[in-house]
Amino acid sequence: DVKVTQSSRYLVKRTGEKVFLECVQDMDHENMFWYRQDPGLGLRLIYFSYDVKMKEKGDIPEGYSVSREKKERFSLILESASTNQTSMYLCASSPPRGWVEQFFGPGTRLTVL
Amino acid sequence: AQRVTQPEKLLSVFKGAPVELKCNYSYSGSPELFWYVQYSRQRLQLLLRHISRESIKGFTADLNKGETSFHLKKPFAQEEDSAMYYCALALSGTYKYIFGTGTRLKVLA
Helix, strand or coil: CCCEEECCCEEEECCCCCEEEEEEECCCCCEEEEEEEECCCEEEEEEEEEECCEEEECCCCCCEEEEEEECCEEEEEECCCCHHHCEEEEEEEECCCCCCCCEECCCEEEEEC | CCEEECCCCEEEEECCCCEEECCEEECCCCCEEEEEEECCCCCCEEEEEHHHCCCECCEEECCECCCCECCEEECCCCHHHCEEEEEEEECCCCCCEEECCCEEEEEEC
C-alpha cells in the first residue's frame, strides 16, 4: 500500500512566520506534488518535482518555494506566511510514467493568523 | 487553454435514485481523465480512470470526445456515496493534472 504522510494535520502560524510543510512517501515514486485545496476552487497545483533537486512551478507558485533533497521527501516552504495562505495543503506522489494515479497524503490544514 | 469544469457545487439525491456528476473538459491534446473521491475525514483517492473502462463501487464514466465530457454515473445511489468528487485531466507530455472545482454529493435517506 502506498503511503504518503504529511508532518502535521493542523498548523496555526502567525503572519510573517516561515512555515515548513513536510511530505514523505514510501513507494520510491519519482514525482511529487503540492496542491492547495480551497472550497469552490478545487485543487490547484503549487509546485511539483519529478526528481531529486528538480522542481517546476505549478499554477500558483507565488509566495511558496519547495525543496527536494531526498527522493522520498518533498517540502513546501512559505517564506513569509500571509492570511491568504490559510488553506488545506495536499501532497501527492506518483510513478514516473504519465497518466498514472496520484496518491495523496491526508492533508495539512494551515491557518495563518 | 486546458480546463476542467464541474458545473455543480452540490448535488443532493435520495437513496436509490440515479446519480450523474457532470464533468466537461477543454484540451487540444488526447485526454486522459480520472475521477477522484474524498470521503469525510479521508484522503483523496482515485475512483476510476477512463482508460480502464471499469466500474468501481457501481460508478461508471464514459469519455465522450464529441461533447468533451466525462460524466460520472451510478444507477442507484447509496448513503455511503456521499463525498466530494473531483474530475481530473492529465496533460500529455507532462506530469501535471488539472482538477475541477469538485462536486459534493449528498445522498439522502
